[in-house]
Amino acid sequence: MRAAAMFDRGQRQVDVVTELGVSAQTASRWYRAWAGGGRPALAGTGRAGRLPRLSDKQIAEVAVALKKGPKDNGFSTDMWTLARVVEVIEQVTGVRYSITQTWAILRERLGWSSQRPARRAVERDDEAIDKWARTEWPRIKKAPGAGEP
Template sequence: MATYKQADYEALRRRCVELKQASWKQADIARAFGLTEGWVSQTLKTHREQGDAGLTTGKRTGAPSRLTAEQLDQLTRELAKGAEQHGFSGQVWTRPRINEVIIKLFGISYDPSQVGRLLKKVGWSRQKPARQAHQQDPQAVANWQAERLPALQKSAD
């Protein structure tokens, strides 16, 4: 199949329709433009069903979201409660964990790769967990830095 720029496809679709109306066969149209017969067939079918409006180039939107805006709001409220609130150990949210919450709340399952897209849609981003022990005592750390660390630095000299 020939390579065309996205902007050229609308003109190609229109030309395919013109040639079909001039009694060309689909195979001949495909061969003339270096297209597949399936592409030509789909173009002509779209034209039959939608008319000239079906030939225009539009942004491909993909499948509609299976969660409504209200459900997404509810999901973010639930996620804000924390992972432990939903029965997970630790406060880290992962895509599979979030998918489990979506299934539990709405009965809808997403591929984990798509959970990130949903989170981006509601303004959440990937975060790296802080590399600090959860049980760390800030006062004990300050005392160690003030008292023990200088002694260790002196002995190293």
């Protein structure tokens, strides 16, 4: 539509190429369509490609279920995995996706990203780690061949 507005103002194809960053062939094709039918000839045909299997409403229902957490969705721990999300999507919508498709849904349709757990292991012993770092690591580092290419 920006190209149509430019053509309406009398601008040339080369101006469209420069301003919109399209190829000369694309600008020429747009110009021919515009010259033959005006703005309506340049109106897009709509969405390209296959329609998504889940509607926006279904995606919103999935998001609500996921925000409740893994335990509320019947899992034994509070850790989400893609396999678990696959199951929740199928339970909520009846549609089964692969793990890669599920990751795309989380990232592209929900705008979510992967996260690392904020908690530390219960059995973590910071005192033992500090002691090891002070006594054992220097000894290992000085060993012949350790850390040397």
